[in-house]
Amino acid sequence: MSEKKSVVDLVDVSMNYHSREGETQAVSGINLSVGVGEFVSVVGPSGCGKSTILSLIAGLIAPTTGRVEVAGRVGYMFQRDQLFPWRTILNNVLLGLEIQKNKSDEAIKHAHQMLEKYGLGDFKNHRPKELSGGMRQRAALIRTLAARPKILLLDEPFSALDYQTRLSVSDEVGGIIAAEGVTAILVTHDISEAIALSGRVVVLSKRPASVINIHKIEFEKEFDTPTARRKSPKFPEYFERIWKEMREDE
Amino acid sequence: MSKAQIAFLKGLRRRKKLVATCQILILVSFFGLWELAAGLGWIEAFIFSSPSRMWRMLLSMIERGELFNHIWVTGGQVMAGFALGTVMGIAVATCLWANDFTRRVLNPYLVVFNALPKTALAPIIIVWMGNNPRAIIVTALLISVVVTILNVLTGFTQVEEDKIRLAQSFGANKIQTLIKVVFPASVPDIINAIKINIGLSFVGVIVGEFLVAQAGLGFLIVYGSQIFRMDMVMLSILVLCCLAAVFYAVITIIEKRFANWVE
Numbered sequence: 001m002s003e004k005k006s007v008v009d010l011v012d013v014s015m016n017y018h019s020r021e022g023e024t025q026a027v028s029g030i031n032l033s034v035g036v037g038e039f040v041s042v043v044g045p046s047g048c049g050k051s052t053i054l055s056l057i058a059g060l061i062a063p064t065t066g067r068v069e070v071a072g073r074v075g076y077m078f079q080r081d082q083l084f085p086w087r088t089i090l091n092n093v094l095l096g097l098e099i100q101k102n103k104s105d106e107a108i109k110h111a112h113q114m115l116e117k118y119g120l121g122d123f124k125n126h127r128p129k130e131l132s133g134g135m136r137q138r139a140a141l142i143r144t145l146a147a148r149p150k151i152l153l154l155d156e157p158f159s160a161l162d163y164q165t166r167l168s169v170s171d172e173v174g175g176i177i178a179a180e181g182v183t184a185i186l187v188t189h190d191i192s193e194a195i196a197l198s199g200r201v202v203v204l205s206k207r208p209a210s211v212i213n214i215h216k217i218e219f220e221k222e223f224d225t226p227t228a229r230r231k232s233p234k235f236p237e238y239f240e241r242i243w244k245e246m247r248e249d250e
Numbered sequence: 251m252s253k254a255q256i257a258f259l260k261g262l263r264r265r266k267k268l269v270a271t272c273q274i275l276i277l278v279s280f281f282g283l284w285e286l287a288a289g290l291g292w293i294e295a296f297i298f299s300s301p302s303r304m305w306r307m308l309l310s311m312i313e314r315g316e317l318f319n320h321i322w323v324t325g326g327q328v329m330a331g332f333a334l335g336t337v338m339g340i341a342v343a344t345c346l347w348a349n350d351f352t353r354r355v356l357n358p359y360l361v362v363f364n365a366l367p368k369t370a371l372a373p374i375i376i377v378w379m380g381n382n383p384r385a386i387i388v389t390a391l392l393i394s395v396v397v398t399i400l401n402v403l404t405g406f407t408q409v410e411e412d413k414i415r416l417a418q419s420f421g422a423n424k425i426q427t428l429i430k431v432v433f434p435a436s437v438p439d440i441i442n443a444i445k446i447n448i449g450l451s452f453v454g455v456i457v458g459e460f461l462v463a464q465a466g467l468g469f470l471i472v473y474g475s476q477i478f479r480m481d482m483v484m485l486s487i488l489v490l491c492c493l494a495a496v497f498y499a500v501i502t503i504i505e506k507r508f509a510n511w512v513e
Binding site: 086 | 412416419422431511512
């Protein structure tokens with residue numbers, strides 16, 4: 001990745017949690033750098049400390065040892081959409097700008113444009129509960145993007161959706177992220193989701209999480225959306241390799 | 251609309267009507283029986299009063315212009331005690347939410363103070379504050395404030411962690427987190443606290459009026475029983491019921507206004 005400028009660098013990052021029961025090491029000696037515009041997925045068994053890595057990148061917690069370097073503002077997308085039921089879709093989308101006291105006409109216009117562009121133009125004044133799960137997740141993504149983050153952190157954003165919706169929403173979200181050109185880091189336990197969406201897949205060991213391997217994912221041009229990728233003959237090969245690594249770790 | 255649907259809706263409406271009819275019937279028969287029993291001498295009307303005697307008392311009190319004054323005094327004190335209790339309760343809950351250490355330190359005191367029947371403190375407050383409406387309002391405030399603190403604090407601490415993390419990921423500070431996330435997310439809990447507070451403020455005000463007041467419905471009840479005018483006592487209780495109902499109706503309207511606040 002030396003030819004690209006990196007926006008996220010984790011250097012020998014370890015993270016320990018302290019509790020009455022003792023000290024647990026969640027993350028151990030992770031090195032990772034993510035280049036501009038890259039889509040990187042982090043897969044690993046549940047509870048291995050994947051989310052801890054996102055919290056570290058977001059600056060919500062500080063590493064015990066090592067360095068975390070992030071160039072630019074970070075946007076977060078959660079497992080559940082976390083749209084506020086007391087706000088309309090538009091006002092939900094404007095939340096980040098409001099907190100950052102950046103409600104310039106230009107920023108608001110940008111938010112409106114994204115809502116229109118990604119099919120939520122008619123729902124600006126609706127409440128979240130009037131929208132389907134997929135639409136809500138799209139609204140949540142637009143809310144995150146409206147604050148113009150350089151890096152987008154996705155914490156299992158599709159796991160609360162049913163399988164059908166999940167496929168179409170990951171297509172949509174993948175498309176929006178590509179169109180807006182943001183760097184994205186996705187954490188998931190779903191190997192196929194990781195392969196379908198990303199350019200690189202980082203495989204983590206079980207707790208304490210360390211990097212087992214990093215796979216470069218490349219598909220031919222005709223398989224350019226997440227759903228199309230799933231139909232490529234290379235897809236099961238990638239899956240097999242990653243799955244095996246995770247199995248051997250157990 | 252299908253026939254079955256029409257029949258279903260009709261059934262719903264009929265049921266609703268039936269419930270309302272029964273409710274009115276209970277009220278009418280209660281007062282009817284009371285009047286009848288007093289008229290036929292089954293009960294002593296001098297002690298038990300009767301709807302017609304209460305009615306005459308009502309007319310004479312309206313005529314003398316004193317009833318509305320008493321209602322106004324009690325209602326005003328309830329509102330003052332209630333408003334102060336709610337605002338102070340929310341303010342204290344906010345401070346405790348913001349400071350985990352203080353919350354832990356004060357928790358046992360709050361729990362014990364909550365379990366204490368606050369009416370026991372009314373005589374002390376009257377000694378300290380004197381024989382005036384202020385003492386009554388403080389009694390009402392004391393009764394409602396602890397419950398408010400505990401309820402609202404529970405609401406605050408139950409706000410989904412990811413909602414707060416979301417705000418923080420946008421760079422929200424503690425005050426922004428409070429205003430944009432924690433307060434609005436806790437509106438249902440705050441409304442619940444308000445509902446409880448109205449009832450508690452009435453308790454506080456009536457107890458206070460029993461002890462010191464020169465006016466108000468609580469005063470009328472005590473005064474009436476001392477001079478053995480049970481018509482006055484019963485009427486005051488009935489008016490108190492109506493006043494509580496009005497307060498409650500207002501809160502129900504506010505609650506409806508926030509109906510789409512939650513998922």
